[in-house]
Every structure is written in C-alpha cells, then in structure tokens.
Amino acid sequence: MRVLKFGGTSVGSAETIARVKDIVLSVKNEPVVVVVSAVGGITDRLIKTANMAGSGNEACFDHLQSIIETHQQIIAKLFDPVGVKKVSALIEHDIEELRIILKGVFLIRELSRKSFESLSGIGERLSSKIIATYLGAQWYDSRQYIKTNLEYGRNQVLVNETDQLLADMKGQLGQLSLFPGFISSNAKNENTTLGRGGSDYTAAILAAAFDAATLEIWTDVDGFMTADPRVISRAYCIDHLSYAEAMELSHFGAKVIYPPTIIPAFQKKVPILIKNTFNPNAKGTLISQMAESSLAQQIKGISSIKDVSLVTVQGIGMVGVTGISMRLFSCLAAREVNVILISQASSENSISLVIETEQTAVARAAIENEFYREMANRQINRVMVDDEMAVVAIVGEKMKQTTGIAGQLFNSVGKNGVNVFAIAQGGSEINISFVIKERDIRKALNVIHEAFFLSDYSRLNLFLAGKGTVGSKLLKKISAQTKKLQKENRLRIRLVGVAGSQSMLLDREGLDPDKVIEQLNSGGTPGSINDFKDKIIAMNVANSVFVDCTASEVVADVYHALLDANVSVVTANKIASSSSFQHYSKLKATAREKGVKFFFETNVGAGLPIIAPINDLVRSGDTIERLEAVVSGTLNFIVNELSEEKPLSEVILEAKEKGFSEPDPRVDLSGTDVVRKLLILARESGYPLEQEDVEVEPLCRQSISICRLWKFLWRR
C-alpha cells in the first residue's frame, strides 16, 4: 500500500486537482490511500472568518460566502452538471454546519475552542469530499479514527486508541481510499484538529497504522534542499535523508514537512518520499532509516531561522547554584515562551537562549519576576536581549564522530567576519546550531554552503578600483580565464563592483567584465572611493576581494577599513606597501588577524613573481643579504630608446602610451617608483626600512615635479 498526501497548493484549484488525479491514477497494482489538505488558503480564511465572527464583525458572512464560492467554482470546473449536483449534495451538510456555528459565534460574540476547532477543520471536510468524488475514491471520515486528548493546551493523538481503530477498519479499504487531513475528534466525539502541519501528521498516522510501503508527501517543492534556494542559488535537492536529519532540518526552518509528521513513520520505519506535484518527474527526497547512499557527505543541509532574539541571563549568583535552569525554563514555559536554542558555558556564569522576537517582552517580564530577589541583590544582572538575530544550523548524521566539522564551520564564517554569539550542539552530534546577526545570514549561508557542499566551484566576489591600463587588462584576463579557472581550479570570479575616480557600479549578481568599463563611462553611480568602500562593507558578501588598480593615495587609505571588515585586498598600487613601516605592518597584521589576504605581488616586477619567492626564502630560514635588480620598466625603456633622433620628451610619451609608466611619469623619472619597489623588496626580505633610508640619484632634475602633468608631457 502507498499513502499519498497532497497539500493545500496541490489541491489549490481545479487544474491542480486534475494533476493530483493523474498522479494518483498512475499508481497501479497496489492499494492507495490519499490524504488531502483543505484547498490552498482556505484554512487561513476560515480562521480569519471565525475570529471576525467572534468579535461581532458582520463581514464574516461575506467571507463565508466567498469561501463557499471558491469551492463551488472548483466543483463547476471539475464536474459535469450531474456531478456538480452530486458533490454539492455531499457537502451541503458541512456548509450548513459552517453557517450555523459561525452564526452562533457571531451572536454570542465568543469564539470558544470547540467552535474554533469545528470551523477551522471544515476546509478538509469540503476538499476531501470533492476530491474523493473526482477520483472515484472511497471517502472515510478521519474524525472516526484519529482520536485526541487535550493536554497542555494541545490536542495530543491517543496513539493506541487511534492505531486500534485504524487496524480494525484496515480490512474495509479498497483500491483507492481518501481521508481528510488535519481533522480528528475527542472522547466525546467533538471535532478537534491536529495543529500546524496536521495533514502531514494524518498521513503519517495512517501510513504507520496500515504498514504502508511508502508515505509520499506531495507538495510544491522538489524536496529538501541543501539550503534556502532563495539565498543560495547553487542549493540543490537532497536525494536521501535519515529521519533524524529530516526532523532537524524541518525544525530549523526547512518548511517541507512538519517535524511531528515524521514520528509515526519513523517508529514504523515507513520510508517518506517528498515529491513535487508541479514537477512529478523530479526525483524528490527520500527519508528513511539510513541514508546509505549519501553517507559520504558529512553535512546534508543548512537551515536558518530569522526573527529571533538572543536572551542572556548572567551573574555571579548563578555559578554553582542548583535549580537556576529549572526556574528559568519553568517560568518561560508557564508563559508559553518557546525556547529555540539554549547555550550555557561550563562556568555557569550565563545562560543564553533564543526565542521568537515577538515573545521577548513576555520572556523578559517572566525572568525578571522569577529572579527579582537575585537581581535586587545583584547576584544576577539585568536580562540582556539582542534583537534582529538568526539561528543557523548545519545538519548531518555523518557529523557524529567526525572531527574537524565545527572547526571548518567556524573557520569559514569567522574568516568572512560573521560574529557568532552563541553555539549549541546536542550530544547526538547531528546538528550544530549557532546564533548570528540577521544581517549576516546570506553571507553565512553562502560560505557554509561553499565549505561543505560539493559544488562545481568556489566563488570569489571581486571589487575593482581603477579601470585604466592595468584595471582594463585585468578585466580582459578575468573574462578570458573564467571558464578555465572554473573548470581547472574550481574558482569562479564574480565581478560585483567597479569604481573609477568619479563613479561606480555595483551588482551583487555580477557585472559583465567585457562591458563594465563602457557602462561605467556612460553612467554609473557618482561617488568617491570612500563611498565605494562603504558600499562594499554594507553589501557584506562572502569571499570579498578588493583589487586596487589605481595609483591613488586616497584609494590606498581605504585598505585598513576593508581588511578590518574581512575583505581581502590585492593591489597593484605601491603606495600602501611603501608607506611608513608602521602602517605597512598594521595592514599585514590586520589581514592576519581577520584571516584575509593582503597581496601586492604586482608591485614589483609586474607580477614576475618576485615577492612570493622572497617570502618563501625568508620563511624557510634563508637570509637575503643583497638584491640587484632593474625594477623600472619606464627607465629601462627610456635608456634603451633614447637616441639622437628620439628626444627624451618623445620617449617618455611613448613609455606612457605603452603602459610602462605610472599615470604620472614623473613618479618614474624622479626615482620615486624605484624607491617604492626597493623598499617593498627590502621589507619583504625582512628589513624594516623607511623611504628615507633609500639613496636616490634621479634621472631627471627635481624641478620636473613642479609643473602640471599635462604641461610636463607636452612641453618639448
């Protein structure tokens, strides 16, 4: 036997119900039990209508009428006139009941629990009767078999009684049976409901009781994804999960199924298959006892929850005192505050917990009331609440007994500047959860996904300043090498920002390196390099690299802020690395501290490479005692080209045109460029020198620096 459950979107219209028919009738040679939710949106509409009636709002009757009409329209599309009559007669009683209860609620202005349960469950009664008739299935009333008892304000399924009732009726089931989801009844045969995700739960109870071969949950997504596809475009559908993994992922925000659904199926080891009604050919996700096929993968999925707050209770009066946790959690439970995550360090000095933000006022009041004595005596400090937080969880059975997962996780988020406020990992080692600022979610999910999931490439987000000789060549290289880098080095460079001296272009989704200069020259957002820097930091994208292809001091001045915000800096501009030794050392130290890169290989030898080999020699214990080099391309060119026929002014212009010289060639002619290069080589060789330590004999007279650049270039 197979149990197939179809959710609200799958039965949201006559067209989708027709798809459901195709899917159900494609099952041959084994009995099928179908479970359906209410028509998409109807339960919410019923609840809204019930609340309106309870508060005496007459508009509830218009809402009721529109709910009835929604069903009538579906019926009219699915059936011929004879069928319409037949189905309308079948649901007449339910609609009448709906009208009567709603009128009663409206008249006495009170929505009791009993009335609420009856009203909110009518959607499933209507949809199931319509769909059963359309499929030619035998309809069964779930309320007769699924029995509940009210405990702690919730309807709990009476498992033994329910199983017995279902076992007793199993023999009646024919080839095709259909049950409404969500609805149940209590010992007095009063209407009850199974709460959020109740139809999944109905299906799981039936699948377990009937020993079904599989439980298929037909929904509007392909299955469980490795991460939220709206945030991670490279997220993909997970083939196989264990019950525990599915439970953890569902709990932490993956809204594919409702966690309690899994329990009956898990207890009876009924495999659950998640399928997409709108893409039935997709493989879906299989949830079963052991995810054998994917044991190689340590992490199966990443989930996140937003709109949460971190509540911290701290104080010396908590250390070694028994009963603090009990009191804390009891006072929260008494106010129905749902605790999502708990973290306590072994010092016992503080307990942090995560709750939904809308419950923070209630939680704060409850804690302050419970611990008012300790707070008055300053044994416990004020309750601290951090809002706009998020919980991120990585889930996978294979994490058990595997070392290094937490290291890899926190290394990847730390390197990208994501601060972790609290961490929780249960002894089962199947889930590591941690708390971050909500603004960091996108970045955190991206870097974790990249760190743990087999994707075709790692992504590097590049911000470029300078689009002149060097910048434009770099863009050409990026464009030409993209495919090769992705294929052979599994690296994808995504150009996300480009700035010139006056304007900039930024796009999180990527800019075209072949077109960006033209786009920037003909438009772009006006702004300075400081605006560009602020935007880079605010964009907060993972694996960010700022590349400086200018010769500007103001650009060099933004490096520290960028490194400090975990953005790597790669520069062709020599100004920062040849600035004061103190500043140069500070930039290197900040990069090290933040786990990002500060690279300037092209500063000397135009990327020969020379700096990396020197670094290697020094690291391996060699001492560099002497360096001899011709480091100026411009001066080299000039002395080679200068002749009686070619005056110096012409050769200088040619050097500039060929791209050898600095934007201002006087920087080369004065020897400044050589000084910078020598200083960089010396420092990388381990000598803490300053510019003043370099003796210079310039090629040209110092006076060349006095006039303006254009005047210098054009006077002959």
Ligand SMILES: NC(=O)C1=CN([C@@H]2O[C@H](COP(=O)(O)OP(=O)(O)OC[C@H]3O[C@@H](n4cnc5c(N)ncnc54)[C@H](OP(=O)(O)O)[C@@H]3O)[C@@H](O)[C@H]2O)C=CC1
């Ligand atoms: N030529 C070579 O072989 C080598 C050069 N280098 C270094 O590369 C750097 C760039 O040289 P090159 O490409 O020839 O220079 P260019 O003059 O051709 O280009 C400089 C670029 O910097 C931009 N720029 C200037 N000031 C700012 C600012 N404040 N904010 C943002 N952008 C600014 C300019 O923008 P806009 O056009 O809008 O004014 C221009 O696009 C230099 O530092 C040089 O030392 C390093 C190794 C080799």
Ligand SMILES: N[C@@H](CC=O)C(=O)O
């Ligand atoms: N102006 C420089 C270019 C690279 O740094 C030179 O002439 O070598």
